Amino acid sequence: MALPFRPAYVEGGGTASTRHYVVKSGESFVEGAPLTINAGEVDELDTDDVTLIVGVAGAADESAFGYDMGDSDGAVVTGRANTAPVFVAGRDVVFIGQLSNGTTSLVVPDAANVGTAYGVIRQSDGSWTVDEADTTNDVVTVIGFKTQGPECSDAYGLVYFKFLQSTLYA
Numbered sequence: 001m002a003l004p005f006r007p008a009y010v011e012g013g014g015t016a017s018t019r020h021y022v023v024k025s026g027e028s029f030v031e032g033a034p035l036t037i038n039a040g041e042v043d044e045l046d047t048d049d050v051t052l053i054v055g056v057a058g059a060a061d062e063s064a065f066g067y068d069m070g071d072s073d074g075a076v077v078t079g080r081a082n083t084a085p086v087f088v089a090g091r092d093v094v095f096i097g098q099l100s101n102g103t104t105s106l107v108v109p110d111a112a113n114v115g116t117a118y119g120v121i122r123q124s125d126g127s128w129t130v131d132e133a134d135t136t137n138d139v140v141t142v143i144g145f146k147t148q149g150p151e152c153s154d155a156y157g158l159v160y161f162k163f164l165q166s167t168l169y170a
Contacts, residue, residue, distance in 0.1 A: 001123070001125045001127045002097070002098045002100070002106065002123055002127040002128065002129045003032070003097065003098055003127075003158070004030065004031045004032020004033075004056075004057075004097070004127065004128075005032040005033075005034065005056045005095050005096070005097040005128055006032060006056065006087065006095065006096060006097075007056075007087045007093055007094070007095055007096075008094045008095060008096040008160055009094050010090075010092055010093055010094070011092040011093075011094060012092060016087045016088065016093050017087070017088040017090070017093075018058055018085050018086065018087055018088065019055075019085070019086055019088055020083045020084065020085050020086070021035075021037065021040070021041065021042040021054065021083060021084060021086050022040065022041045022042070022081045022082065022083055023041060023042055023043070023061055023062075023081075023082045023083060023084050024038070024041040024042065024043040025041075027042075027043040027044060027061060028044075028061050028062075029043075029044040029057055029060065029061045029084075029126070030057070030060050030061075030126040030127060031057055031058065031059050031060050032056055032057060032097070032127065032128060033045070033056065033057045033122075033126070033128055034053055034055075034056050034089075034120055034128060034139070034163075035053070035054050035055060035056065035057055035084075035086055036049075036051070036052045036053055036054060036169070037052050037054040037169050038052065042054060042084060042086060044122070045120065045122075045139075047119060047120065047121060047122070047134075047137055047139075048137065050119070050137055050138070050139045050167050051166075051167055052167075052168075052169045053089055053139070053163050053167045053168055053169060054086055054088065054089065054168075054169045055086040055087045055088040055089040055093075056086065056087050056089065056095065057084055057085070057086060057087075058084070058085035058086060058087050059084060059085050060084075061082065061084060062082055089163040089168055090168070091162070091165050091168070093162070093163075094143065094160050094161070094162055095140075095160070095161055095162070095163070096146075096158050096159070096160055096161075097128065097129060097130055097158065097159060097161065098129045098130070098156055098157075098158060098159070099113065099129060099130050099132050099142075099145075099156075099157070099159050100121065100123070100129035100130070100131055100132065100133075101131075101132050101133045102121065102131060102133040102134075103121060103123055103124065106129065106156040107132060107156070108147060108156055108157050109142070109145035109147065109157045109158070109159045110145070111145075113132065113142045113145060113159060114142055114143065114144060114145065115141065115142070115143070116135070116141070116142055117135065117138035117139075117140065117141045117164060118130050118131055118132060118134055118135060118138060118139070118140055118141075118142065119131045119134030119135070119136065119137035119138060119139050119140075120134075120139050120140060121134065130142065130159055130161055138164060138167075139163060139164060139167050140161040140162060140163055140164065141161060141162055141164060142159045142160070142161050143160050143161060143162055144159070144160040145157055145158065145159045145160065146158045146159075146160070
């Protein structure tokens, strides 16, 4: 499983903004999934329609506080909306994630990746990676990489990326 997308830093300082959104009925996603918004509800990105990206999931679907019956006192609550925390993607927010060459394997990033726009891809386990093999459905631009350090799992590095402004939800 690839590491989840998460905010790395905000250019100019500060921290990434987090908001809770209602999840579209029937949606299921993991922490770090890129999310789009439609009629005020979020759902997982469709890689063939890369517009209205609001950010990345700060937690898995149906895991918000109080949503799981294990968190409740046993009272039945009807009409409760399933919400998810979202790290909002803005033009100054830099995210971090892993790089793959499609759905098969993670790859080690290098200087050739910096400045290149790529698509993102959902792996079979539900995790997401920046897809080095997809330069058609551009969603992100790689702005840097890291190949050493404790967070570089399985000997694969990490890429720092920004969502393209043209894909962002206003």
